[in-house]
Amino acid sequence: MLLMLGFSAGPLQGQRTQRAREKLQEQRSADWPPPATYSRVSLGRALQGVFEKHYQFCGFGAAEGSRDYLPADINKFLGRRDLRTKVEQADLSGGSLLQYIFAADELILPLNTIRFQPDRRLEGAAGNATFFIQPEEQFDAFLLTKNCSGYLKAALDAGIEPPYSAFRTALSTDDRKESTVLAVAGTFVSPLEVALRANDGQTTTLLLQLWQFYRAHPEYIGQAYYLRAFAGVMIKHTAVAEVARQIENEVGININGPLRTRAEAQVGWGRNSKNSFTGTDWETIVYADFDEKYTRQNWYARLPTPTEISAYFARLQPVFQRNSDFPLMTEGAEHRHYLLLEGVPPELARGGWVIEALAGGVYSKLPGLEAKPVQEGGQQGCRFTVTGQPDPTLFAGPLTERPGKANLSYRIRSLQNIKGESLVCYVSDELPTSAHPIAKLGEGRFDLSIKENRRFAFQWQVVLAIEDQENPVDFTQLPYLSDLQLRRGDQTETLDIEVREIIANPQRHEYRITLETRETWPLSVINDNELQRFNLSCKVSLPAQRSAVRMVRPLKGIVSFPRTTPPSPTNPNVGTVPELVPAVGEGGGN
Numbered sequence: 001m002l003l004m005l006g007f008s009a010g011p012l013q014g015q016r017t018q019r020a021r022e023k024l025q026e027q028r029s030a031d032w033p034p035p036a037t038y039s040r041v042s043l044g045r046a047l048q049g050v051f052e053k054h055y056q057f058c059g060f061g062a063a064e065g066s067r068d069y070l071p072a073d074i075n076k077f078l079g080r081r082d083l084r085t086k087v088e089q090a091d092l093s094g095g096s097l098l099q100y101i102f103a104a105d106e107l108i109l110p111l112n113t114i115r116f117q118p119d120r121r122l123e124g125a126a127g128n129a130t131f132f133i134q135p136e137e138q139f140d141a142f143l144l145t146k147n148c149s150g151y152l153k154a155a156l157d158a159g160i161e162p163p164y165s166a167f168r169t170a171l172s173t174d175d176r177k178e179s180t181v182l183a184v185a186g187t188f189v190s191p192l193e194v195a196l197r198a199n200d201g202q203t204t205t206l207l208l209q210l211w212q213f214y215r216a217h218p219e220y221i222g223q224a225y226y227l228r229a230f231a232g233v234m235i236k237h238t239a240v241a242e243v244a245r246q247i248e249n250e251v252g253i254n255i256n257g258p259l260r261t262r263a264e265a266q267v268g269w270g271r272n273s274k275n276s277f278t279g280t281d282w283e284t285i286v287y288a289d290f291d292e293k294y295t296r297q298n299w300y301a302r303l304p305t306p307t308e309i310s311a312y313f314a315r316l317q318p319v320f321q322r323n324s325d326f327p328l329m330t331e332g333a334e335h336r337h338y339l340l341l342e343g344v345p346p347e348l349a350r351g352g353w354v355i356e357a358l359a360g361g362v363y364s365k366l367p368g369l370e371a372k373p374v375q376e377g378g379q380q381g382c383r384f385t386v387t388g389q390p391d392p393t394l395f396a397g398p399l400t401e402r403p404g405k406a407n408l409s410y411r412i413r414s415l416q417n418i419k420g421e422s423l424v425c426y427v428s429d430e431l432p433t434s435a436h437p438i439a440k441l442g443e444g445r446f447d448l449s450i451k452e453n454r455r456f457a458f459q460w461q462v463v464l465a466i467e468d469q470e471n472p473v474d475f476t477q478l479p480y481l482s483d484l485q486l487r488r489g490d491q492t493e494t495l496d497i498e499v500r501e502i503i504a505n506p507q508r509h510e511y512r513i514t515l516e517t518r519e520t521w522p523l524s525v526i527n528d529n530e531l532q533r534f535n536l537s538c539k540v541s542l543p544a545q546r547s548a549v550r551m552v553r554p555l556k557g558i559v560s561f562p563r564t565t566p567p568s569p570t571n572p573n574v575g576t577v578p579e580l581v582p583a584v585g586e587g588g589g590n
Helices: 002-031 043-057 148-157 164-176 191-198 201-216 241-250 259-266 306-314
Strands: 087-089 101-103 130-133 142-146 180-189 224-227 229-238 256-258 275-278 283-287 300-302 319-322 335-342 353-356 368-376 379-388 405-414 424-432 438-441 445-450 455-467 480-488 497-505 510-517 526-543 550-564
Touching: 043 087, 043 148, 043 180, 043 229, 043 283, 142 148, 148 164, 180 191, 180 241, 191 201, 201 224, 201 306, 201 335, 201 379, 229 241, 306 424, 335 424, 353 368, 438 526, 438 550, 445 526, 445 550, 455 526, 455 550, 480 497, 480 550
Parallel strands: none
Antiparallel strands: 087 283, 101 224, 130 180, 130 275, 142 180, 142 256, 180 229, 224 300, 229 283, 319 335, 335 379, 353 405, 368 379, 405 424, 438 455, 445 455, 455 510, 480 526, 497 510, 526 550
């Protein structure tokens, strides 16, 4: 009998224990999360949405009624604020809010009453919704990250006992990294504020985007403002495993405290540095507990007007780039140089530009201008190509008297104007010139050429050396020699000569020229033991490789022919050749 009572008491005791556990589980489930008691405009109420979503994604049991889903250690994240702090919520992600263009009449309105328009946003150079955290004396910056286990631990540390099932669910969810909350509290500085103070390519990009905004919305001229900075909270929830791993690796998980403490230990963020985040999917909560130091008026700053943008643009100095193959200005060939202007948006780069106020003496006429958007090193800009024909006067006269450089000066103006205001930048530089090709006659040698009736003409074979690295000569064509004159040094005797043959040698950059007298002599009167010197002068027209223009160079040299004795030649014709004598190619006949 006693044995039977012992057996019956065992199951009864187990049932009582199980009922006690179930009752405790029901009680814990009923008390967790605790009831919510926040006002409609309080920080506690504003944070509920994200943490409720986190609670649900963690797979915790559904709770009835109005509950407080905030982690129990949330106060560590708030600094000198608390959950009763008055706040405003904008219907716009955090980064976009700090890039938004506000009208003047919106500056006095609460953020939750403003109807935000998608086309009133300046992306800046980065093209994304980046915002910066700047800790201030009156309000430090704080960082909070929570996964499901961290959410439960915060409750346990506060003396709250969640139901047992929640622990198993949290571990399973964290293993899959399906729910994480990241929140940052601090003073958030607009990327527009940072760009406007940078005075570099990102400043240019921002101002020119604003210029295009004014062209589309001229009613905002003088009435456009931006949210310079505000104190508040940026918070986001992610259920994407890849994003959760990135947060865990770069920031850490289950962190709650001043940002500078975590920063100095982990990623090198210090109190004096500006920390940036991409805020396209962040909820924005702005503190509205205004006092003497923290006012709504201090949130905003006026954006530059078209007049101010035009003045800024006029101070820009485009990067001058010479043609890498032919950097010098040379005779007959088009000259090309480039200008790189950092920060110009692609739409404006394609919007049309003109050259104006060109200084004389550089180009024969207004050069052509081509503008194209470029992307270099992550920075957008505009590359201008300027192409023009050099002024012929730069290459006139003796080589020693030619200028070694040309003073270039002009301005480039955008065709996209705003109520009389224009975007104009000024260009000033020195363009070196080149005298190439340089032609020089070498030392020649005398020879005789037999003609009819056993008479002989004098020949002079000479090399014409060409220096043309900076302005190549086309050696597939032969040059022309004109104005050929051959006079004795005392000017008492002249000889009529002509070009007999020209042979090109491209490898040596030279021509071999054979000149021949029109007169002939019998061998009996030619005294080749006594040579007399003649002064040779002519002009050579060299074919250019880069243009159809022939480049004319004066030539001078010394020719030595034998002295002749009477009787006189039977064909004493003296004179000069016509103005232009085409050369005879290799193998030319008599």
